[in-house]
Amino acid sequence: MSANKVWQCITCGWIYSEAEGLPDEDIAPGTAWEDVPEDWCCPDCGMDKSDFTMVEVGSNGLGF
Amino acid sequence: MTAPCIIIGASHAAAQLSLNVRQQGWQGDIIVIGQESFLPYQRPPLSKTFLSGEKTVEDLLIKPESAYEKANVSFRLNTQVVEIDRQNKTVTLNNGDMLEYAKLALCTGATANPLPILGANLKGVHYLRNAHDAIALKSDISSKKHAVIIGGGFIGLEAAAALRQKAMHVTILEAQDAILQRVVSPEVAAFFTQLHESFGVVIRPNSIATSFEGSEAVTAVTCNNGEKIPADVVIIGIGVTPETRLAEQSGLTVKNGIFVNEFAQTNDPDIVAAGDCASYFHEIYQTDIRIESIQNALEQSKSAAASMNNKQIAFSSNIPRFWSDQYDIKLQICGVIDGYDAVEIEQDLEKRVLNALYFRKEKLIAAIAVNNPAWLTKVQPFIKNGEPVNNELIESMRQK
Known part of the structure; x- marks a missing residue:
């Protein structure tokens, strides 16, 4: 079962959706937050994965 | 032995670039030369949590020293490059060394x-660009009460919010009719004007500082209408100029920034540029542009690191993104709010709602969201792909 939680960077507000992944950065759709590589950093504020807390803001994608 | 890869400027872009160059396969030495005494640190918090909180510059380092050691990246800090010789592929440092x-x-x-x-050298008059500026300002405000901020741009507004949290009196002098003129639309500027006024900041449009009063330390700011506003701290935030001197001297193309192609290369293929100093032709907006944001620095650095390893990663059709924190507000912008002919906007200051879509010739070119990142994430592909905006998207901005 693929992951579908939505996470938000507490520094800049950027959103990571597990369902969508980050294909531009070779993170496939369905990649759980815990499986995002440790050297990944937030594309908007540059915070390291290990340096910041992502907060879970929802599940089942980003439905309005 | 191959000569090293040299990075001038120990900035956010340099942190990303140095580690990326290694990651993408560079075998030789990597040397970062920085004027300041710190390893690369995060600049955005300098006008936000650093001013209002207890953090030190060490807390703001982008990576610990060990990360650079592990990647075999070395630093020469407190050092300036005075000349680039492109023919001989050398740089000369201020201590006379040539690399x-x-x-x-x-x-x-x-x-x-x-x-x-007049009076710009008085104690208490500050800029807010680097860690030294922020440290000096932070130590100064601990005993001060009246701040005048010159310039109603993002730096000025973020500083205003941080100083209000320290219960200082804050006045913003804005030379134009309204704050944020250069970057957002009038409706959004009005939202932020009201936000700051609701927290007790005094915003004075059409006000230009003509001199600073005081004998040793600043005591007041004199405005163009002759009025003197009491001040024991002044912050000047009237924009920045890209640092292009070395590029110009060595004959690289400079157009409001060191001009690079989609792979972050200058007109000399062995020299790349990234971050606030670089300008480029944006594929989607079809115009030359220079962006001051972390996202831009990170993406250009990835492209630059690839180019240095003779690979290609294009960045020039990426949609610019930017954020700003003020009080309980997190503003996010994606796209470039320039040359729009229609706008859809939903706002309610009390409820902290502000969603806006900007169109040119019926195509979405930019969007703004306050405390609503999920919505902005949904909007972004419409800008990137040029898809027609559907009613569902317009309707979604009415909800939260």
Whole structure:
């Protein structure tokens, strides 16, 4: 079962959706937050994965 | 042995670039040359949590020293490059040393625009661009009560919010009719004007500082209408100028920034540039552009690191993104709010709602969201792909 939680960077507000992944950065759709590589950093504020807390803001994608 | 890869400027772009160059396969030495005494640190918090909180510069380091050691990246801090010789592929340092390079990166950033009026050297008059500025300002405000901020841009507004949290009286002098003129639309500027006024900040439009009063330390700011506003701290935030001197001297193309192609290369393929100092032709907006944001620095650095390893990663069709924190507000912008002919906007200051869509010829070119990142994430592909905006998207901005 693929992951579908939505996470938000507490520094800049950027959103990571597990369902969508980050294909531009070779993170496939369905990649759980815990499986995002440790050297990944937030594309908007540059915070390291290990340096910041992502907060879970929802599940089942980003439905309005 | 191959000559090293040299990166000028120990900035956010340099941190990313140095580690990326290694990651993408660079075998030789990597040397970062920085004017300041710190390893690369995060600049955005300097006008936000650093001012209002307890953090030190060490807390703001982008990576610990060990990360650079592990990647075999070395630093020469407190050091300035005075000349680039492109024929011989060398750089000359201010101590006279000359270093050879195989590939060179310019991450020289931007410097705060000066306000050279009478009294500009008085104690208590600050800029807010680098860690030294922020440390000096932070130590100064601990005993001060009246702040005047010159310039109603993002730096000024973020500083205003941080100083209000310290219960200082804050007045913003804005030279134009309204704050944020250069970057957002009038409706959004009005939202932020009201936000700041609701927290007790005094915003004075059409006000230009003509001199600073005081004998040793600043005591007041005199405005163009002759009025003197009491001040024991002044922050000047009137924009920045890209640092392009080395590029110009060595004959690289400069157009409001060191001009690079979609792979972050200058007109010399062995020299790349990234971050606030770099300008480029944006594929989607079809115009030359220079962006001051972390996202831009990170993406250009990835492209630059690839170019240095003779690979290609294009960045020039990426949609610019930017954020700003003020009080309980997190503003996010994606796209470039310039040349729009229609706008859809939903706002309610009390409820902290502000969603806006900007169109040109019926195509979405930019969007703004306050405390609503999920919505902005949904909007972004419409800008990137040029898809027609559907009613569902318009309707979604009415909800939260």
